[in-house]
Amino acid sequence: MPIDTMRFVKELPLIECCTPIAGPALSSDDAAELERLFKALADRHRLQILNCLLQAGEESVCVCDFEAMLGVKQPTVSHHLKQLVEAGLLDREKRGTYAFYRLRPGMLERVGGLLAEPAIATA
């Protein structure tokens, strides 16, 4: 995918249309969408990236910092970041040579909310 189109990826309403698993019925389509979301989380490197961004709060973090933190090569870092952006969890911004990433505000809580039990979800 050309880098320019990455800007549009973040507009996909992926999480917005997810049905919480506590909802009255989880269709095959809803389940497939949630599967994609949890797959984005189910990787140790991506979890460490998210942890780092949670520490950074509203600050953006440079792609080069993740490389040092994770001890993996740049293409691997880029692969993981792309998956998190496509899942709607991160926003990406190009500044000169480097790409910077930050958590999309509130998205992790929303994912956490998908797991709430009915009594809590409707409280």
Added chain:
Amino acid sequence: MPIDTMRFVKELPLIECCTPIAGPALSSDDAAELERLFKALADRHRLQILNCLLQAGEESVCVCDFEAMLGVKQPTVSHHLKQLVEAGLLDREKRGTYAFYRLRPGMLERVGGLLAEPAIATA
């Protein structure tokens, strides 16, 4: 694994020792443990099983009901149920010929809590 030892699987302190990803530092070991947990969730059939058990509340559901609901064969259902039990999300109970499953109370909320941002996690 013999069926008898399945009773002990549920005692594994898997989630109890997970560090929330919003914590001050996510070690490689913590990240690997969270990866296993989210991998257990990242499957459409397992999400539909959890959805069904959320509807059932504190009731146990027979393995045979999942087979009808998911439209897959018994070995596939058993595979998914085993993964959810091993992740600490379900409890399993044998009643005569059939195994019955129920959500371990509060576990999904705890997983959701692992995703909370620091300000919320410490509130």
